[in-house]
Amino acid sequence: MVSEEIWILIEIFLFPGFLFLFSLAFFTEWFDRKIVARFQNRYGPLHVGPKGILQPIADFFKLLSKEDITPRAADKVPFRLMPILLLTLAIAPLFCIPIMGSNGLISFEGDLVLIMFIMSLMALLVFIGGWASTNRFGTIGSIRAGLQMFAYEIPMNLSMIGPAISAGSLSVSKIVEWQINGVWNVLIQPVGFAVLTICLMAHLQRIPFDIPEAESEIVGGWLVEFSGKKLALIRLANDFEFVLASSLMASLFLGGPYGPWYISLITYLAKFLLCAFILSNLRAAFARYRIDHLLTGAWKYLTPLALLQVCLIKAWGI
Amino acid sequence: MAMENDMFKNLKEKPMTLRFPYERVEPVEGIRAKVSWDIEKCIGCSLCVRICPGNAIELIGRGRRAEIRYNVGRCLFCGECVDVCPTKAIYATEDFELVFNSRREMITHFKRKKNRKKS
Amino acid sequence: MRRSELRRQLRIRARDIIVKRERRFAVNVDEKSLKRVIRRLMRMDNYTHLSTITALEVGSEIEVIYHFAFTDAMVSVKIRISKDDLLLPSIVDLIPGAALYEREIHDLFGVEFEGNPDLSPLLLPDDWPEGVYPLRKWWSAERINAKLGGKR
Amino acid sequence: MTFEIPFGPQHPALEEPINFMFKIEEERVIDVKTRLGYVHRGIEKIAESRNYQQLVYLSERICGICSFAHTLCYSQTVEELLGLEVPERAKFIRTILAEMERIQNHYLWLGLTAKEMGFETLFMYAWRDRETIIEMLDMISGKRVNYGVNTIGGVRRDIAESTIERIEKSLEYLEKRAEHYTRVCTKDPSILKRTVGVGILRPREARALCAVGPTARASGIARDVRADEPYAAYGEIPFKVVTYRGCDVASRMYVRIDEIKESIRIIRYALKKMPEGPIRVKVPTRVPEGEAVSRVEAPRGENLHFLKSNGSDKPERWKIRAPTLANLLSLCRMLIGVNLADVPVVIAGIDPCIACAERVALIDAKTKRREIWDGKDLWRYANEWYRRKYGF
Numbered sequence: 001m002v003s004e005e006i007w008i009l010i011e012i013f014l015f016p017g018f019l020f021l022f023s024l025a026f027f028t029e030w031f032d033r034k035i036v037a038r039f040q041n042r043y044g045p046l047h048v049g050p051k052g053i054l055q056p057i058a059d060f061f062k063l064l065s066k067e068d069i070t071p072r073a074a075d076k077v078p079f080r081l082m083p084i085l086l087l088t089l090a091i092a093p094l095f096c097i098p099i100m101g102s103n104g105l106i107s108f109e110g111d112l113v114l115i116m117f118i119m120s121l122m123a124l125l126v127f128i129g130g131w132a133s134t135n136r137f138g139t140i141g142s143i144r145a146g147l148q149m150f151a152y153e154i155p156m157n158l159s160m161i162g163p164a165i166s167a168g169s170l171s172v173s174k175i176v177e178w179q180i181n182g183v184w185n186v187l188i189q190p191v192g193f194a195v196l197t198i199c200l201m202a203h204l205q206r207i208p209f210d211i212p213e214a215e216s217e218i219v220g221g222w223l224v225e226f227s228g229k230k231l232a233l234i235r236l237a238n239d240f241e242f243v244l245a246s247s248l249m250a251s252l253f254l255g256g257p258y259g260p261w262y263i264s265l266i267t268y269l270a271k272f273l274l275c276a277f278i279l280s281n282l283r284a285a286f287a288r289y290r291i292d293h294l295l296t297g298a299w300k301y302l303t304p305l306a307l308l309q310v311c312l313i314k315a316w317g318i
Numbered sequence: 319m320a321m322e323n324d325m326f327k328n329l330k331e332k333p334m335t336l337r338f339p340y341e342r343v344e345p346v347e348g349i350r351a352k353v354s355w356d357i358e359k360c361i362g363c364s365l366c367v368r369i370c371p372g373n374a375i376e377l378i379g380r381g382r383r384a385e386i387r388y389n390v391g392r393c394l395f396c397g398e399c400v401d402v403c404p405t406k407a408i409y410a411t412e413d414f415e416l417v418f419n420s421r422r423e424m425i426t427h428f429k430r431k432k433n434r435k436k437s
Numbered sequence: 438m439r440r441s442e443l444r445r446q447l448r449i450r451a452r453d454i455i456v457k458r459e460r461r462f463a464v465n466v467d468e469k470s471l472k473r474v475i476r477r478l479m480r481m482d483n484y485t486h487l488s489t490i491t492a493l494e495v496g497s498e499i500e501v502i503y504h505f506a507f508t509d510a511m512v513s514v515k516i517r518i519s520k521d522d523l524l525l526p527s528i529v530d531l532i533p534g535a536a537l538y539e540r541e542i543h544d545l546f547g548v549e550f551e552g553n554p555d556l557s558p559l560l561l562p563d564d565w566p567e568g569v570y571p572l573r574k575w576w577s578a579e580r581i582n583a584k585l586g587g588k589r
Numbered sequence: 590m591t592f593e594i595p596f597g598p599q600h601p602a603l604e605e606p607i608n609f610m611f612k613i614e615e616e617r618v619i620d621v622k623t624r625l626g627y628v629h630r631g632i633e634k635i636a637e638s639r640n641y642q643q644l645v646y647l648s649e650r651i652c653g654i655c656s657f658a659h660t661l662c663y664s665q666t667v668e669e670l671l672g673l674e675v676p677e678r679a680k681f682i683r684t685i686l687a688e689m690e691r692i693q694n695h696y697l698w699l700g701l702t703a704k705e706m707g708f709e710t711l712f713m714y715a716w717r718d719r720e721t722i723i724e725m726l727d728m729i730s731g732k733r734v735n736y737g738v739n740t741i742g743g744v745r746r747d748i749a750e751s752t753i754e755r756i757e758k759s760l761e762y763l764e765k766r767a768e769h770y771t772r773v774c775t776k777d778p779s780i781l782k783r784t785v786g787v788g789i790l791r792p793r794e795a796r797a798l799c800a801v802g803p804t805a806r807a808s809g810i811a812r813d814v815r816a817d818e819p820y821a822a823y824g825e826i827p828f829k830v831v832t833y834r835g836c837d838v839a840s841r842m843y844v845r846i847d848e849i850k851e852s853i854r855i856i857r858y859a860l861k862k863m864p865e866g867p868i869r870v871k872v873p874t875r876v877p878e879g880e881a882v883s884r885v886e887a888p889r890g891e892n893l894h895f896l897k898s899n900g901s902d903k904p905e906r907w908k909i910r911a912p913t914l915a916n917l918l919s920l921c922r923m924l925i926g927v928n929l930a931d932v933p934v935v936i937a938g939i940d941p942c943i944a945c946a947e948r949v950a951l952i953d954a955k956t957k958r959r960e961i962w963d964g965k966d967l968w969r970y971a972n973e974w975y976r977r978k979y980g981f
Contacts, residue, residue: 040713041328042335140929207707208779211930285321287779288707290930320777321710324769334717346724348746350731371643396646396737401745458669460818461882485812486799488884488893489910504882504893508817511882534799534918538910 016099021091024272025239029056031273032242032280039284056239060232068228073134082129083226083233086122090240093118096172097247099268100261102180103173110170115248116157119203122241123149126205126212129234130222141221144291145212148202151298152209156199158306162192163252165313176256186253188316192309193253195302200245201282202294204238208286209294246275350397351414355386357428359407366399366408375399383430390416391424438462438483438510447477462512471516472526475503479531483508487528490538492546499546501525518548527552546570609924609932617928621921640902641667641741641876648894649735651909652942654697657690658887659894659909660739665820666896667741669881673870679743680822681863686729686738687821687885688852688859692763693722694888695845695852698940699770702842705933706783711773718766721759728752743869753860760853767849774842784839788923788935791836800919802890802912803848804939807841809834814886825862828855838938874902887912889940913942 011017030045030053037044045052070079096111098104104111123145130142163185164170167178179185186193202209213221226234250256250271257264257271289297336343345351362384364377374392378385400408418424440456447454447464455463466474478484488504488511495517503514518525527550529536539550544558547570558565569584593612612620639647648663649656661683668675675683700715723733730736730746738746748756774780790800795808805812813830815823831847833840876898885892890912897906916939923935 036709038329038333039325040710041331041717042333042713043337046337207709210707281325284325284710286708287703287711287777287783289779289782290928292928293782320773321714324714325710334720346727346731348728348731350737369642371639371646394646394735394737395732397731397745398642457880485817486796486801488799488891489895489908489915491895491906491908493897493906493908502895504895506817506884506891511818511884513882532799533797534915537914537917 011100011105016105017095018091020099021094021240021243025236025243026056026060027053028243028246028276029239031276032283035277035280036284039281060236063232063235064229066228066231068230069225071133071135071225074225075132075134078128078132079225080230082125082132083230083237086125086129086237087233087240089118089122089125090237090244093244094240094247097244097251098173098176098256099247099265100257101264102177102256102258107171107173109174112160112164112170112172112175115172115244116160119156119244120149120153122237123153123203126222129226130212133222133225135225137220137224138222141212141224145205145222147291148205148209148211148294151295152199152202152302155195155298155302155306156203158303158310159192159196159199160248160252162189162306162309162313165310172251172256176251176258179255180258184253184255189253189309189313191305191312193249195306195309196249196253197278197282198302199298200249201279202298204241204245204279206279207283208289210288211291211294242276242279243272246272246279249275249278345412345414349412349414350395350400350410352390352395352411352416353388353393353397353400353408354411354426355388355428356407356409357386357430359405360384360386360428361405361407363404365402365404369398369402371396371398385430386428387425388428389425390418391421438507443512446481447474449474460510462510464512464514466514466516468516468518468525471514472528472531474514475505475528475531478505478512478514481507487532487534487538490535490542492542492548494546499523499548501542501548503528523548525550529553609936611924611929611932613929617926618924618932619926621924638903640874641904642872642874644904644907645740646735646737648909649737649739652911653734654694654942655690655887655889655892655911656735657686657739658885658892659911661687661821662883662885662887662892662894663896664739664741665883665885666881666894667876669883670876670879670896670898671741671872673742673872675743676867676870677822677864678747678866679868681859682744682746682748682868683739684822684826685748685856685859685863686726686736688855689722689726691852691888692849693719693726694940695849696722698845698888698937699842701940702838702934702937703780705937706780708780711770711780714766715770718763721762725752725756725759728755740869742872743867745869747868748860748863756856756860760856764850764853767846767853771843771846774839774846781839783931783934784837784842785835786837786839787931788838788927788938789836790919790923794922795836795919798918798922799915800890801915802887803841803844804890804916804919806830806832807844808836812891814884814891818884820883820885822859826855826858838934841938875900876902876904889913889942890915911942913939916941 013019033055034044034052045055048055048058070076093111093115095105096107096115098107126145127142127149130138130145163175163179166185166188167175167182169175169178175185205212211221213223223231223234247268250268254271254274257268259267362377362379362381364384367375367377370393372392372394374389374394376387376389378387395414397410400410440454440462443454443462443464449464449466449470453465455465457463464474485506485508488506491502491504493500493502498517498519500515500517503516505512505514516525523546525548527535527539529539529550530552536553536555539553540556540558542548543550543553543556550556566584593610610622611618645660645663648659651659696715696719700712700719703709703711703715726736727733729748729752730738738744790804790808792808792810795805795810800808800810801812809832811830811832814820815828816830828851831844831851833844835843878898878900880895880897882893882895885894892912893910895906895908895910896904899905920936920939920941923938924932927935
C-alpha cells in the first residue's frame with residue numbers, strides 16, 4: 001500500500017513534477033528547432049540521439065562545462081543571483097497548470113494572478129541582469145527589455161483575465177473544469193487568444209520581438225556577459241518559459257486535459273504541441289520589429305483589442 | 319506573413335541541405351581541382367613553372383630526366399598549367415576535398431621510374 | 438563630347454587637352470587652375486560624378502589624377518607636384534565625395550590636402566611611424582619592416 | 590544621454606571588418622566616424638612581382654563575390670593598352686557570365702539583408718535559390734566562386750550546347766523566385782516596417798557624394814556603366830536601367846530584385862544571339878608603355894581600374910577603386926539620424942564589400958630587384974597592433 005506522502009513526493013519529483021517538466025522543456029526546444037528548420041527547408045538537429053532529440057540536453061551540459069566569467073566591472077551579487085532566480089521563477093508557475101487530471105499540483109483560488117505576477121517578475125529580472133552586467137550592449141539590451149515589458153504586460157494580463165471572467169474563477173484548474181463541461185474559450189474569445197499569443201511571443205523574446213537580445217544590432221543584448229553555467233541556466237529558464245507559455249495557451253483557451261490521468265496526459269500534450277507549433281510558425285514567418293514598432297503596436301492595437309474582448313465577455317454575461 | 323504558403327509547402331518537401339559526411343554531391347564533370355602529372359610525358363620545358371600564378375610548381379633537374387615538386391598549398395586550381403603544357407603531361411583530377419595535417423604533406427614529388435632506383 | 442567643346446568649356450590652352458582615344462580625355466593643369474577647371478567641368482551638362490583620385494610617383498614628382506566620369510566619356514585631370522612641397526587644394530568643398538580618396542592618398546603618399554576637414558588615417562594603424570609612406574617606390578618591403586622595428 | 594558605441598571590426602552584423610564609431614542619443618545615431626584597414630592586403634604591392642598574366646588571378650581575389658567584374662575590368666585595361674580586339678563570341682560569353690554573377694550577388698545580398706532584419710526564413714530561401722545560379726557557373730567554369738574564365742585577350746571556357754538548355758531551365762526557376770520575392774518584399778508587413786523610410790539618401794546628396802550602382806539608382810539617378818559606356822557585348826543587347834525614387838533601403842531592395850529580372854532577360858538574349866567563332870586571341874607578354882582607365886558595372890556599382898605600364902612585363906601602377914569605397918560616404922550620410930536597431934540594415938543596404946575597398950597602393954618595377962614584398966607584414970602588423978590596442 002503506497003502511503004500518501006510517497007505518492008505526493010512521486011507527483012512532485014517524478015511525474016507531473018520536475019522530471020517530467022525538465023524533459024518536456026528539452027523536448028519542446030528540440031521540437032521548436034526542428035519545426036523552424038523544416039520551415040526553412042533544412043534539417044535542424046540530427047546527430048545527437050535519434051533524430052537529434054538529445055541535442056538540447058547536450059547543449060545544456062556543454063554550456064555547464066564552459067568557463068563561467070563574471071566581468072570585473074559587473075556588480076557581483078545581482079549578476080550571479082539573476083540566472084538562478086530566473087530559473088526558479090520559470091518553473092514555479094508550471095505547478096499550477098493542470099496536467100494530470102483537471103487540477104494541477106497546487107491549485108488554489110487566484111493562482112492565475114500568481115502566474116501573472118511571476119511572469120512580470122521575470123521581465124524585471126531580465127532588466128536587472130542586463131543592467132548588472134554593466135556592459136554597454138547589456139545596458140541597452142536591458143533598457144529595451146524594460147520597454148518591451150511595458151508594451152506587452154497590460155494586453156497579456158487582460159487577455160488572461162478573459163477566460164477567468166467567463167469561468168467565474170481565478171484558478172486555472174477551475175477554468176479548465178468550466179471549459180470541459182462548457183465550450184472552449186478559444187471559440188468564444190478568439191481575439192483574446194490572438195492577443196495572448198502575440199504577447200507571449202514578446203514575453204519569450206522570440207524572433208518578431210527578440211529586440212532585447214537582437215544579436216545583429218547589439219551583439220546579444222542583455223545576454224552578452226553571461227557565459228558558462230549562468231548562460232545554461234538562462235537558456236533552460238527560456239525553455240521553461242516556452243513550456244509555460246504553450247501550456248497557458250492550451251489550458252486557458254483550448255480546454256486543457258480531461259478524463260482519467262492517462263487520457264488527460266495525451267490530450268494535454270496534443271494541445272500543448274499545437275500551441276508550440278503556432279509559436280514556432282510565428283517565429284519563422286516574421287522579421288524582427290524595432291522597439292518603437294512594438295510599443296506603438298501594443299498600445300494602439302493590442303490593448304484596445306484586449307479591452308474590447310473583456311467588455312464583450314461581460315456583455316454576453318456567460 | 320507573406321511567406322506562409324511557401325513555408326507550409328516546404329514543410330512537406332525534403333530539405334535542401336545535404337548531410338555532408340553521409341550524402342555527397344558528385345563534382346561537375348568539367349571541374350578544375352588538384353592537378354597531377356604523367357611524369358613520363360614531361361620534357362622539362364618549365365613552361366608551367368613560369369605560368370603558375372601561385373608559384374606552386376618547382377622543376378628539379380633538366381630535360382628528359384626532370385622531376386616536378388608540386389605544392390598543393392600554393393595552387394590556385396586555375397588550370398593554366400594544364401592548358402600551357404605542350405606534351406599534355408598535366409591532367410586535372412576530380413578530387414577537391416583536400417585535407418592535410420602538415421605542410422610537408424602538401425608537396426608531392428613526381429619521380430621518374432628510372433631515377434627512383436637511384437635517389 | 439569632342440575636344441573643341443571641352444576646350445571651349447574649360448577655356449584653357451588646346452595644348453593641355455590630350456585625346457587618348459575617342460572616349461578618353463586628359464587635361465593637364467597646375468595648382469592655381471585646378472579648382473577653376475574642376476568647377477567648370479562640373480558645370481558641363483553630361484557630367485555624372487568623380488570616379489576616383491589616383492596618385493603615382495613619377496621620378497621626383499608625384500602625379501595626382503582626378504578621374505571624372507561623363508555620360509559619354511572620361512576626363513582625367515592631371516596635376517604634378519614635386520616631392521618637397523606636397524600641398525594640394527582639397528576639392529571636398531566642390532565634391533564632398535572626394536573626402537575618402539584624399540584621406541587615402543594622404544595616408545599612403547603623404548600629399549597634404551589643405552581644406553580637407555578630416556585627414557585622419559583611413560587605412561594605416563594609428564601609431565604608424567611618421568614619414569613612412571608605404572606606397573612610395575623607395576619604401577620597399579625590407580625597409581618598411583626595418584622601420585617598423587624588424588621584429589614584427 | 591549620449592553613448593559612444595563602437596560598431597567594431599568584429600561584429601555579427603558585419604561579414605568583413607570595418608569600424609564605425611557611433612554617437613548615440615536615445616537610440617538615434619547622431620555622428621559616424623569610419624575606419625578601414627583591417628583587411629588591407631596591399632594587393633597592388635604584391636602585384637609588383639607578378640606579370641600581367643598572373644595578375645588576372647590576383648585581380649580575381651580582390652573580392653570573393655564580384656570577382657568576375659574585377660577580372661573583366663582588369664583584362665579590358667590591358668587589352669586597351671595592347672590595342673587588342675577581343676573576338677565577338679568571347680564578348681558575349683563575358684556578358685553572360687557578368688550577368689550571372691550579378692544575379693548570384695543580388696540573391697546573396699537579399700539573404701544578408703534579411704538576416705540583418707532578423708528574417709531567418711527569407712535568408713535561407715534566398716541563399717537556397719542562389720545555389721541554382723552557382724551550379725550554372727560551376728558547370729560553365731568548373732569552379733563555384735573565383736571562376737578563372739576571364740583572361741587577357743578573351744575567355745578560357747566556352748559555353749557548350751548541352752549546357753544552354755539547363756541554363757534556360759534554371760533561369761525559369763530564378764525568374765519565378767524573383768517574382769515571388771517581389772511579392773514578399775512589397776507585402777510582408779514586418780519587412781516593410783523595417784525598410785521603408787530607413788536610411789534616406791536624397792538624389793542631391795547621392796550626386797554630391799558620388800554614389801554609384803544600385804545605391805544611386807535607388808535615389809532616382811540613372812547611372813549605369815553598361816548604358817553610359819557599353820563594354821563587352823552590352824552595346825548589342827537592349828536592356829533597361831532600373832531606377833526607383835524611394836531613396837530608402839526598401840527601394841534599394843526593389844532595384845536589386847528588378848535587376849535580377851533584367852539580367853535574366855539579358856542572358857536569354859545573349860544566349861540566342863551568341864555568334865560562333867574563336868574565344869581567345871594570342872597575347873604578347875610585354876605591354877607597350879602607356880596608361881589606360883576602364884570601367885565596369887559590378888553588381889555593387891562602378892568598378893574602375895587604372896593601369897600604367899612601362900614596357901616591361903610587370904605593370905608600374907595599378908589603381909583599383911571598388912564600388913564600396915565610393916558608397917562609403919553615402920553610407921555615413923545615410924546612417925546619421927537612423928536609430929540603432931536599423932544600423933545593420935542600412936549598412937547592408939549598400940552591400941558593402943570591405944575587402945574591395947582596401948585596394949590602394951602603388952607598384953613599381955624600377956628597382957628591378959625581385960622584391961617579394963608580401964602584403965602580409967603590413968596586414969599582420971595592423972591586426973596584431975589592434976589586438977594590443979583593443980585588447981581582444
